[in-house]
Amino acid sequence: MSNYIPSVGMEVHAELATRSKMFCRCPVGFGGEPNTRVCPVCLGLPGTLPVPNKEAIEMVLKTALALNCKIARRSIFHRKNYFYPDLPKGYQTSQYEETNPIGYHGYLDIPTVNGGTKRIHIKRVHLEEDTGKLIHLPTGESGVDYNRAGTPLMEIVTEFPPDIQNPDEAKEYLTQLRQILIYLGVCDGRMEEGSLRCEPNISVRLEGSEKYGTKTELKNLNSFRAVQLGVAFEVRRQIATLEHGEKVIQETRGWNENKEASFTQRIKEEENDYRYFPCPDLAPLVFTDEQIDLAKASLPELPAARFARYTKELGLSEYDAQVLTNDDAWSKFFDASLALGGDPKAVCNWLTQELAQRLNREGQTITNCMVTPVMLVSLIGLVEKGAVNGKQAKEIFVEMFNTGASPEEVVKSKGMTQITDPSAIQPVIAEIFAENEPILERYRAGQQNVKGFLIGLVMKKTGGQANPKLVQEIVQKELDQL
Numbered sequence: 001m002s003n004y005i006p007s008v009g010m011e012v013h014a015e016l017a018t019r020s021k022m023f024c025r026c027p028v029g030f031g032g033e034p035n036t037r038v039c040p041v042c043l044g045l046p047g048t049l050p051v052p053n054k055e056a057i058e059m060v061l062k063t064a065l066a067l068n069c070k071i072a073r074r075s076i077f078h079r080k081n082y083f084y085p086d087l088p089k090g091y092q093t094s095q096y097e098e099t100n101p102i103g104y105h106g107y108l109d110i111p112t113v114n115g116g117t118k119r120i121h122i123k124r125v126h127l128e129e130d131t132g133k134l135i136h137l138p139t140g141e142s143g144v145d146y147n148r149a150g151t152p153l154m155e156i157v158t159e160f161p162p163d164i165q166n167p168d169e170a171k172e173y174l175t176q177l178r179q180i181l182i183y184l185g186v187c188d189g190r191m192e193e194g195s196l197r198c199e200p201n202i203s204v205r206l207e208g209s210e211k212y213g214t215k216t217e218l219k220n221l222n223s224f225r226a227v228q229l230g231v232a233f234e235v236r237r238q239i240a241t242l243e244h245g246e247k248v249i250q251e252t253r254g255w256n257e258n259k260e261a262s263f264t265q266r267i268k269e270e271e272n273d274y275r276y277f278p279c280p281d282l283a284p285l286v287f288t289d290e291q292i293d294l295a296k297a298s299l300p301e302l303p304a305a306r307f308a309r310y311t312k313e314l315g316l317s318e319y320d321a322q323v324l325t326n327d328d329a330w331s332k333f334f335d336a337s338l339a340l341g342g343d344p345k346a347v348c349n350w351l352t353q354e355l356a357q358r359l360n361r362e363g364q365t366i367t368n369c370m371v372t373p374v375m376l377v378s379l380i381g382l383v384e385k386g387a388v389n390g391k392q393a394k395e396i397f398v399e400m401f402n403t404g405a406s407p408e409e410v411v412k413s414k415g416m417t418q419i420t421d422p423s424a425i426q427p428v429i430a431e432i433f434a435e436n437e438p439i440l441e442r443y444r445a446g447q448q449n450v451k452g453f454l455i456g457l458v459m460k461k462t463g464g465q466a467n468p469k470l471v472q473e474i475v476q477k478e479l480d481q482l
């Protein structure tokens with residue numbers, strides 16, 4: 001079989017997390033009774049005038065900056081004309097042309113498997129509006145729900161020729177992009193609800209060939225897994241088609257989650273002519289240097305920068321840094337604990353081990369559980385001071401998690417005190433030493449590892465209440481004097 005190189009272009013639509021729609025005051029939401037969030041503007045009734053949503057424009061500006069885009073100083077809205085029942089106006093307000101979208105010619109660096117990064121060039125980040133939804137009723141009839149019509153929609157398109165060359169990179173790009181959108185607070189990223197939609201276009205070409213193959217577009221991908229599987233399937237299908245001496249047809253294909261296969265939805269015989277033209281109802285958007293600088297300054301720390309800070313400055317492992325940065329709420333909890341003086345590694349361990357397990361088991365999230373950064377940091381403090389040992393700390397943690405009590409309260413109520421007084425530990429050690437002369441003999445003979453055994457005996461004798469660090473120190477001292 002010849003060697004083929006896949007190329008994947010990514011078109012991502014993100015519904016913006018604004019309160020109201022793009023050109024009217026109707027609220028934005030998911031689900032609900034059909035046609036209850038509509039008005040003459042988003043229904044496209046004659047005589048209405050759209051008023052652009054400032055919040056949406058700022059969100060797109062921020063996203064474009066986070067994706068290293070150039071910002072258009074003057075950006076206009078176009079009408080994209082086509083007829084479909086879910087589009088009440090007969091056109092979609094969108095942004096056309098190469099350098100007209102709010103953001104253009106940017107990039108996103110994604111991590112690669114060998115520990116490096118790969119730059120994925122971005123063609124444009126533009127603002128448009130969502131359509132309504134067709135609903136097929138059990139009676140066999142169809143209805144249209146316009147609740148979604150006019151919801152601010154951001155489209156992010158990668159550059160041609162595509163940088164993405166395999167399903168893993170497609171998934172990684174989407175993962176990183178989604179994280180950025182969530183960090184910026186511009187989209188909730190819920191693929192299963194359709195607020196983040198990804199439509200990759202895929203082609204393959206023979207290695208060494210300059211000419212890109214015919215591409216197909218994939219729809220109905222509502223999870224990361226579907227994106228990865230869908231792209232992989234399409235690459236395999238196209239290669240098999242070519243190897244059979246057949247041609248790949250330019251078409252839109254739908255992904256069937258259950259069958260894990262794509263099927264023909266619509267064959268594109270020619271490019272649609274949308275007759276784009278500038279929207280006469282909307283004034284151009286103008287961005288001044290000052291506005292752009294202000295937006296830049298308001299950007300939060302982005303996932304890649306946070307990951308670098310956790311690994312390089314704080315010395316966390318890549319795995320731990322990944323777990324913490326994957327979810328904004330987790331890294332906020334982590335950073336808040338550090339701000340209270342918590343040791344990065346200790347905080348990280350508690351979060352990724354004990355807390356993660358408990359949350360998982362109880363079906364809770366880090367934002368709605370009873371453990372707070374203050375509680376966690378004071379628990380870590382008790383361990384560091386030697387007031388409680390590791391085993392006790394775990395018990396306290398469980399109590400904290402279940403009841404919301406502070407670690408100090410748990411220590412008091414459970415009578416969990418540690419023996420931290422050397423004069424109380426000394427006699428126990430003396431006793432152990434007296435009972436284990438043969439062991440001491442082995443130490444004298446050079447067997448250093450019997451030390452751990454002796455410490456274990458002391459801990460056992462004190463019912464686990466002795467401070468292990470102190471026991472270790474005194475045992476060592478005694479051994480040194482043998």
Ligand SMILES: [Zn+2]
Pocket residue numbers: 021024025026037038039040041042043150
């Ligand atoms: Zn409306």
